[in-house]
Amino acid sequence: MHLISFLAASNRCRCKTDGRAAPGSLPRSRGRGGEGAAARPILAIACLLLFSLLAGPSIARADAFDDALTKFLADSYADTEAGVTALGAGGDARAFAVVKALQDGRLLADPAGRRVLIDDGGVPKDAATGAVVSPAPAAADLKRVRLNNRLRRAVEAALGALTLRAPDPARRLDAAQAVFKSRDASALAAVEAALAQETDPAVKAALAEARAAILITSPDAPEAARIEAVGTLRERGDQAALALLSGLPAGTPATVQGAADSAASAIRNRLQVWEAVQNAWYGVSLGSVLLLAAIGLAITFGVMGVINMAHGEMVMLGAYTTFVVQEAIRQKAISLSIPGTEIGMSLPLPAALTLDWSLAVAVPLAFVVTGLVGILIERSVIRFLYGRPLETLLATWGISLILQQAVRTGFGPTNKEVSNPSWMSGAFEIGQLAITWNRLWIVCFSLTVFVLLLAMLRFTRLGLEMRAVTQNRGMAACVGIRTARIDALTFGLGSGIAGIAGVALSQIDNVSPNLGQSYIIDSFMVVVFGGVGNLWGTLVGAFTLGVANKFLEPFAGAVLGKIAILVLIILFIQRRPRGLFALKGRAIEA
Amino acid sequence: MTARPLDRGTLVFLGLVAAAAIVVPALNLALPESSPLHVPTYLVSLFGKYVCFALLALSIDLIWGYCGILSLGHGAFFALGGYAMGMYLMRQIGGRGVYGNPLLPDFMVFLNWKELPLAWWGFSSFPYAMLMVLAVPGLLALVFGWFAFRSRVTGVYFSIITQAMTFALMLAFFRNDFGFGGNNGLTDFKDILGFNVQADGTRAALFAISCVALMLGYLVCRVLVASKFGMVLIAVRDAEARARFLGYRVESYKLATFVISACMAGVAGALYVPQVGIINPGEFSPANSIEAVIWVAVGGRGTLAGAVVGALLVNYAKTSFTSGPLAPYWLFLLGGLFVGVTLWLPRGIVGTVQHWRARRREVAPDASGPAEGAPDGAAQKPLAAE
Structure with a gap:
């Protein structure tokens, strides 16, 4: 129904x-x-x-x-x-x-x-x-x-x-x-x-x-x-049927009452199962968001050992890219102008390009934009700070402040309206489980990104060189890999994926300059929980945290559930300081 | 071999702070408002706030500069100390609240609570509250640090979980049913030890007490780092594995320093609250803790005086920026500070000056006089500018 x-x-x-x-x-x-x-x-x-x-x-x-x-x-x-x-x-x-x-x-x-x-x-x-x-x-x-x-x-x-x-x-x-x-x-x-x-x-x-x-x-x-x-009514099996069956008027014959009671308990059991399924789905949905936000971080942090506090701002830039693309499509033209002057130009867009296509344009564009910003940051700041992780942390925090303020200055501090394409709005139902299309698409999208990234690391030349640099930087340099170039590209890749995540998150969250801030701590938790330098760890970490969060919520409420998760992770780190899927060997101390 | 704790630099620093503690209240109270040298009360409170931040920076410098542990959760200890003081001040309001309830603070009456929660017991007593100012942050640091250091959580991992800690506390304190005023925090204070918190005299006294606390904190740090204990700390910072192999219980050294540092941050928070008149969960926000770290980085980590200089300079800049037409650009400047200092001034202001002095001494070995005091002498300028 x-x-x-x-x-x-x-x-x-x-x-x-x-x-x-x-x-x-x-x-x-x-x-x-x-x-x-x-x-x-x-x-x-x-x-x-x-x-x-x-x-x-x-x-x-x-x-x-x-x-x-x-x-x-x-x-x-x-x-x-x-x-x-x-x-x-x-x-x-x-x-x-x-x-x-x-x-x-x-x-x-x-x-x-x-x-x-x-x-x-x-x-x-x-x-x-x-x-x-x-x-x-x-x-x-x-x-x-x-x-x-x-x-x-x-x-x-x-x-x-x-x-x-x-x-x-x-x-x-x-x-x-x-x-x-x-x-x-x-x-x-x-x-x-x-x-x-x-x-x-x-x-x-x-x-x-x-x-x-x-x-x-x-x-x-x-x-x-x-x-x-x-x-x-037993066939129907939802809350309304349950209410009917458990609220029969007084004076109902015993046979009917008995049948109703057994039907009610059957429905109750079934509803409990559905509730668990619903929670699991919410958890998977949250997990996919966490995965998207954290996966880029897993690359920069895991592969390069760089704590990128500006990661959240890359997500935010991706979301703003979506906004800009949708604006251009609404205006049916790309307008470029130099602020404060009359100089500018306007390129018309084909009429067939509707909002339904906006995400198809925004995803590659966000990847390119944030990837380039990432490479710029790496070349201008981070490369001078390799081997000094705490300083990197502070410098990237500074970059995040600058990016936030830049976006606030450029786009204004208020939320920007990003609309859902028609194929992402609405919901459908399987039994008692209501699934919204945008959540489903985001789950699929995050898994696709994950698989593509994994394939890229496994099968491409760049992936091979990245893994080599991760495992042994000195030896990789000796066999002729230009490690500095790999560093820049890796950072660009991680940032680009954050930008893609921003496109997805713009569909379910408010697009504001603070967008990134709300994800940065969660993303770090996922990476630290899953284990640094292992994408599978990030996957497991994201979905574990997502599902655990949603199953705690009914008991503890949203905020307490989140606090409980943070405390559990803090305790977990004590047990396994290197995360769920820790790298083994000497490399980790380097 | 250990250094003398009371070297010339320390004495100069203590002298400057002591002078500020006397001069600022005197200019505020003794001179009439028409006098050009009169310091208005709001400035006294502002300076008091800076001094509290300086104490917080000092506590971070102790753990980061000398032990190499970057805590991104010191704002939490600061805020906890502040809440302990805030709870005492709330209990002092008594029946003078909006609802006139002699036992319960206003927000509890508003939430329809009937009795005082357990956590609030004893806070009507000033000594108990002061004990809590030290004990609550200290205990949290003890438990947290014991778990973390024992399982050798180090480096960025420690930074991130301290950030998670302050984030979790922020979420908790934002809840109304947590029992500490929720979103609005604690405010509308009336009395401290029977003195009106709004009065000029109380403000001046609070400023002076903050200066004394800063001097004491500086002394504690100085004695610690100049002792054998301090030498081991520096060894842990520079080569943790070697220190461990030499037989030192690295965890214990780290834990002790972490707890002392947290207590200092708690004291800073406790002095901060009566001077600004409010404490709310925003103080727990991770951004605040990181900002405090940048004060230390600007002044120079591992120099103690540098932390104080950095805190005063950055906060002075923040006040002058955010109150003027340049307000939208403050975050650019702050962000630029983070990047610029780590890239071009890794030693910080005081650290760089010390470094130059040391190099000049190497070039001219016959230069006479102990040079150690010099860097703190350099700190005079910014202090005087305040």
């Missing part, structure tokens, strides 16, 4: 209840008498409905529609009720508008003209043809069709029944779900009639559930039917 339509249905249901509680209506009694009174017209509907189903042909229906309309001319409550009931039972497409008009007090009888009119915002229209009546009859000739409380019930029942058989399956589904929510016993006959006619499997299931929801709470229903209803 779709979450969104479920919500819509529940909203609609609330509106309906409000309507019912309108002043002047009788207080709804929960007892037998009230429901019995309401059930009487419904029985009539059901009989008629059965009759019409048997009778079949639509000509008969059309006649029934006209016959029903004439009932409104009599200005008698009994006749009006008969008319409403007939409309509700008939399958005529015009019936809904008529009954709705009656409910709103817009139905006008024209006894002289033997016709019924609908007051459509002051314009009288013929109820049978829908045509505007001209000349408009004198107001004195028209009689508003009156309602009393009993009639209002009949009108609502007829409306419900008509919606349940509306031509649009989505509306039928909404109506069925609304009935499930309200468990209005008077709707039972209409539901059953609709169920018999229904062909759409989703709507059919919803109708069956609605029927079960009514039956299980109705003391009049036969026991066998109620036990069968328990089975239907």
Whole structure:
């Protein structure tokens, strides 16, 4: 069942209840008498409905529609009720508008003209043809069709029944779900009639559930039917079904109660499993974000031993690249200008380049931009500080401050709007598990980046040289690898991947100058936890931390969960100072 | 062989701080406001804040400069000391809060708490609060350091987990139900030991006490580093493995220094709070701790006086930048300082001056007089500029 339509249905249901509680209506009694009174017209509907189903042909229906309309001319409550009931039972497409008009007090009888009119915002229209009546009859000739409380019930029942058989399956589904929510016993006959006619499997299931929801709470229903209803609800197996099953009214027969109890515990077990699955998914989703943020750091820190505190700012630059790309696409042009002057140029972009393509452009562009910034930083600052890790830490912290302030000066301190492409918005459901497309894409994307990076290190010349420099810098230099160039490229690679991460994170986080700050400590935790110099360690570390965080959250809350994770990592470092997948051998001390 | 703890430089430094401790309050209290030499009260508090930062920098210099351990979590010890003092000041408000509850501070009344949490017991007593100012940061450093040093967590790993520590504390203190005022922290202080914290006299006295604390802290550091203990520390910094093989319990030396340093940071925080009038979880933010490290780097690590000079200089620059039209450029300057100092001034200001002096002495070996005092003499200028 779709979450969104479920919500819509529940909203609609609330509106309906409000309507019912309108002043002047009788207080709804929960007892037998009230429901019995309401059930009487419904029985009539059901009989008629059965009759019409048997009778079949639509000509008969059309006649029934006209016959029903004439009932409104009599200005008698009994006749009006008969008319409403007939409309509700008939399958005529015009019936809904008529009954709705009656409910709103817009139905006008024209006894002289033997016709019924609908007051459509002051314009009288013929109820049978829908045509505007001209000349408009004198107001004195028209009689508003009156309602009393009993009639209002009949009108609502007829409306419900008509919606349940509306031509649009989505509306039928909404109506069925609304009935499930309200468990209005008077709707039972209409539901059953609709169920018999229904062909759409989703709507059919919803109708069956609605029927079960009514039956299980109705003391009049036969026991066998109620036990069968328990089975239907058990199939449904969500929170709403659980609430129904565990909240049966007092006086329910023991057999039904027993069946409901066992079904409720079965649902509870299943829901627990789903909750665990949901948490695991959230954890994987968080883990993929951590992996993206940390993987570039794993390269610079792991391969080069450089603590890059400006790593978070590379992520931030990547996110701003996305913003710039999307701006250019919105403007349909690339505008370049020198700030403060009139000098500038503007290149038009092809019209086919829509926002849906923005990420496809932003990913390589972010990689190039942040990669170049990374190489610039390495060449201008970091290369002078090799072998002095603490100084590198301070210098890169300074760079991070400068980059943050530069972006704040250039783009302003506020959050920038980065939109999701259409293929990344929305959600779908597997059982009770709701998955948003952007999270799913980010999980796939981070794993792709990971695999590509691994393949690059394993199969390319650059990767080979990087590994050589990591393992033994001196020996690598001796066999002719230009280690300084490898250093620059490695740093550029790590920064470029951070930029790609920024493109992904711009889809789920606020794009602001502080974006990087919120990831830097987490990223360090992942790398330190996973073990330096090992990409697999980063992968395991990211997903372990992500899942652990999400499983702690329900018990401890988001902040305490995070604190607990930090404390656990601090303790873990004591046990394994070199992380989960530690490099072994002499190289680590160097 | 150990150096004399009270060499000429130390005496000059102590003399300067003592002079500041007397002159600034005197100019504030004794002179009328119309006098050109009058120091307004807000400046006294500002200078007091600088002195507290200088003490924090000193504590970082002790552990980083002499033991080679870069702690990015000293802001946490500073803030913990500050919170201990803040809790005492909160209890002194008594029934004068907005809600007029004689027992509970305002934020607890606001949160509908009925009784004082256990952690707050005893903080109405000044001696107990002062004990906590030392004990809480000291204990945290003891436990944290014991775990870390015993399992030989060193270098950047230690830096990163100290950063995680202060980050975790920040998250914890931001929570309302943690019991320390949450987001807003502790503020609206009224009295300290019966004196109004807003009064000119109290401000001047707090400034003088901060100066005395700085002098004491400097003396403690000086005595430590000039002793045999200090020699071992430097050995640990320069060649940890060798020191260990020589039979020194490296962990114990590191742990002792770390705890002393944390206590000093706690004292700095405790003196800071009554002068600025607020303590909130923002003090735990990792950025603050790193900023304190750069004060030390600017002044020169491993020179003690350098830490003080760096703290005063950088904070003076920060105040003059952020209060003027150049405010948006402060972070550029600060970031540039981080990069520039590590690249071109690795010894820091005082360290570079000492280095020049030492080189000149090598060139002219017949130069007379002990040169050790000179670097601290160089510190006179920035101090006087304050």
